[in-house]
Structure formats: structure tokens, C-alpha cells
Amino acid sequence: MTKTIEDFKKILQEKNIRLSHQRLKVLEYLVQNKTHPSVDDIYINLQKDLPSLSKATVYNTLNMLEEVGLVNVLTIEDNENHYEITSKNHGHFKCTSCKKIYDFTLDVEEIKSTDLADFEIKERDVYFRGLCPECLDSDQDSSDK
Amino acid sequence: MTKTIEDFKKILQEKNIRLSHQRLKVLEYLVQNKTHPSVDDIYINLQKDLPSLSKATVYNTLNMLEEVGLVNVLTIEDNENHYEITSKNHGHFKCTSCKKIYDFTLDVEEIKSTDLADFEIKERDVYFRGLCPECLDSDQDSSDK
DNA sequence: TTCTTAATTTATAATCATTATAATTTAATA
């Protein structure tokens, strides 16, 4: 079910999109890091192996991957986008304390509203925000005697 | 149920927040325009009556109103925030063609996931994107003979 | 394998939303 780099190579080749080293590295990063990274996260980490990498390339690659449907953009934060490999639909929870973005099981296709009978829905995002268990725990610690 | 400017005045006064002319105008704009406007929308329209209005004031006011819970910020778009008076929970649909943001009936409190049992959820946003009926109609027109 | 060339990457500048700063103005109270 979960796609490998080889699967992605095949998909991009079928669309006549060149398999540049940079593009494959960005894809690999997203496949290996299911942390919903920002452009900066990706850029800083890939730079270790690719010192010549340009941030524009990371943007270009992510925009291209989004266009062909291989990656999904999260606008759960108001100042910075986050990215993930497109996968079975699920919801996202952002902890306002540690800033981590968690996946949670949810069939967003099941969310219905009669108001939308005549709308063509193409994307569905469910974003929750609050405190994650780790941060709730440490909150308690700090309020302990 | 739906609050008037007088209701808002009372709430702000109770919190010792000054009822400046600019703040009341921003609130009034949001009460009268249920269109999920951006800062620019609000700024451009209020400027007609308040030529000296500063965009920083619109930002300051909206941030303050969000902090006290009277307005809600939508991050449905990746480059610009949109605002609305806080109201009973509902979902948002953004038409990717005409850019309008529509409300739709949905009890977001009813969206549950066992994965979140130990999380403290404070905000819930449901964002759908696609084509609205008007844009679907005009699409059809343009494909007609 | 080497050559060719259009596509990609890079470095850099530009844009745009948002926030910060500091001087000016004002709401609320005495």
C-alpha cells in the first residue's frame, strides 16, 4: 500500500517528469520522515548530503509533486506550509505547545453535509489543535509541588 | 443568538478592552459581512469611511479579537488568513475557481477519533475545497456548443 | 560513449502577508 521510491520513480516517468537527484531526495525525505515537515525542515536536512541544494528547488519540487498528486500540503499553520506523502485520508492534530503535527485515524470521506449537495468536493482537510499527551504531562509536572 | 455590536461592546468592556472607533468598525464589518474577509478586504472597505485607518490596526484588532475568542481565523488558504465572527461550529468550503469561502452545516464536535483519547482538543477546523455550484454551471456553459 | 538540448537547478532578487517599532493620538477617568 505505502509507496516506495521505486513506485514514485515509475509514476513520475510515466508523466515524463525527470528523475533528478534533488527530486528523488525530497521524495525520499518525505517517505522516511512522516513528520509533516516544512520546506525549511526538508531543506536543512537534505543540505547535509547535498550542500549545493537550493531552497527554490525544494519549493519547485514540492509544488510539482503536489500538482501530480503525490504530496499533500497542510495549511494547519498560518505562516508556514507542511508537506506529506499523499496517503489514505486521515485527520491532523497540531499541538500548540510542542508544534508537532499528529495524524489521527478519520475517514474524511464520511463527513457529509446536505449543504454541499451541489458542490464538487476535491479536497478535504480536518485540522484540530490543542495539547498533545506529552505536553499535557509536562504541564502537570510543572504544576506539581 | 447572533450577537450585535452592542453585545460585543459589553463583552469587550467587561474585559477592560477599550472601545475604539477602529475596533468597533472592524467588528461591525465582520458582523455585516459574513464573507470570511481577509485583512485586505476589511482594510480596503473600512478605508472608505476611515481614510486614516492603518492596516496595522486591522491586524492588531483581529489578533486581539481572536485572543478574546470573538473572532475565528481561517487558514483554509495558504497565503492569506480569513476572518469571521465566532459562531456555532460549521465547516468551510473554498471554491478554487471563484475563491469564495462558503459555510456548510456540520457539527465538528461530533468528529471523533479514538487516536485522540489523550489529547486536549481546543480548535476544530474542517476545510473542503473544490468547485461551487455557480462555477460548475459556468464551466458547463463554456463547454456548451 | 559522447553530443545535444530542453528541462532543472542554482543564486539571487522580488513580492507579499504579517509583525515590530516608535512617535502621535485618543478613550476613559478624575
Next chain:
DNA sequence: TATTAAATTATAATGATTATAAATTAAGAA
């Protein structure tokens, strides 16, 4: 009406993202 802390304004600064143009490269042809 006078006082003053808070709000507004003008402006600069920041930070994410996009645009541009020159240098590099992937992929097919020879």
C-alpha cells in the same frame, strides 16, 4: 478640562514564497 495609559499610525523589518536568468544536467540521439 486635564491626565495618562492604551491605541493608532506610519514605517521598517521579517519571513515565507515566487520570479528571473544564468549555469548545470538528465535523457535520448548519434
